[in-house]
Amino acid sequence: MTSSPYVFRAMTAADLPMIKHWLALPHVREWWGDPAEQYALVSGDLDEPAMDQFIVSAGGNDFGYLQCYDLTAWNSGFGEQPEDTRGIDLFIGEPGKTERGVGSGLIRAFVDDRLAKGLPRMVTDPDPANARAIRAYEKAGFARDRLVDTPDGIALLMIRDA
Numbered sequence: 698m699t700s701s702p703y704v705f706r707a708m709t710a711a712d713l714p715m716i717k718h719w720l721a722l723p724h725v726r727e728w729w730g731d732p733a734e735q736y737a738l739v740s741g742d743l744d745e746p747a748m749d750q751f752i753v754s755a756g757g758n759d760f761g762y763l764q765c766y767d768l769t770a771w772n773s774g775f776g777e778q779p780e781d782t783r784g785i786d787l788f789i790g791e792p793g794k795t796e797r798g799v800g801s802g803l804i805r806a807f808v809d810d811r812l813a814k815g816l817p818r819m820v821t822d823p824d825p826a827n828a829r830a831i832r833a834y835e836k837a838g839f840a841r842d843r844l845v846d847t848p849d850g851i852a853l854l855m856i857r858d859a
Contacts, residue, residue, distance in 0.1 A: 701806035705763060708750040713740050715752075716762060719790030728827050729788060739764075747771075753787070753803050760791040760799075763807060768820070774847040775820055775854055782818040783811065800829075801836035808837060812859040822852035831855070 708716075716739055719725050720732040729735050742748040742764070753761035766784045768775060775784075785808065789795050808819045822845060823830040831841070831853060839855040 701802075701810075702755045703803045703806045704754045705751040705807055706754070708743070708752050708762070710740075710743060712752050712759075715759060715790070716740070719762065719788065722790065722792065724792055724795060725788045725790060728824060728830065751807075753789075755799075758791075760794045761787060761789045761803065763787040763803070765807075765811070765819075774845045774852075775822070776845070778820065779817040781816060782820060783816060785819055785821050795829075798836075800833035804833060804837035804839075808857055812857070815859075817859050819857045821855045822847055823855065825851060825853045 713736075717732070717736050720729060720735050720739070726732055739750070739762070742750060747767040747769075749765045751763045751765070752759050753763055764786050766786075768778055768782050768784055771784075785804070787800075787804070789800055811819060819839075821834055821839060823834065825831075825844065834855050834857075835841075837857070839857045842854040842856050845852055845854045
């Protein structure tokens, strides 16, 4: 088995200028919304124990952001889930890395590792109109479950079990 080309390092305050830049890019803003609002949320979660935040890199180059969170810490609207289920959200910040299979590859690498370490389930909730994200999650082994009403609006709940 070959190892993943992706590195997931814990995000720190030193990464915030890069995150701020990425959030302002049109391809990120399209799905993440207002950059200032999202920056406040992402930077505010640095000290949140229920939220793990990562900078994703390959070949020594940072290109994305990934957050993995404890569902019980947020009223997610996902309904009953197995104990210790985690949620995942991400974006690829560097425009040259989109639509090249990178998203599905990094999702699979991250989730495979967590499931191998005993996580029972990983869930995500892309916007139902975000075909690119849905396709990436499906290629990474997630299955469509149902539409859910979240604090951010209607989303497609997707599930990947161990």
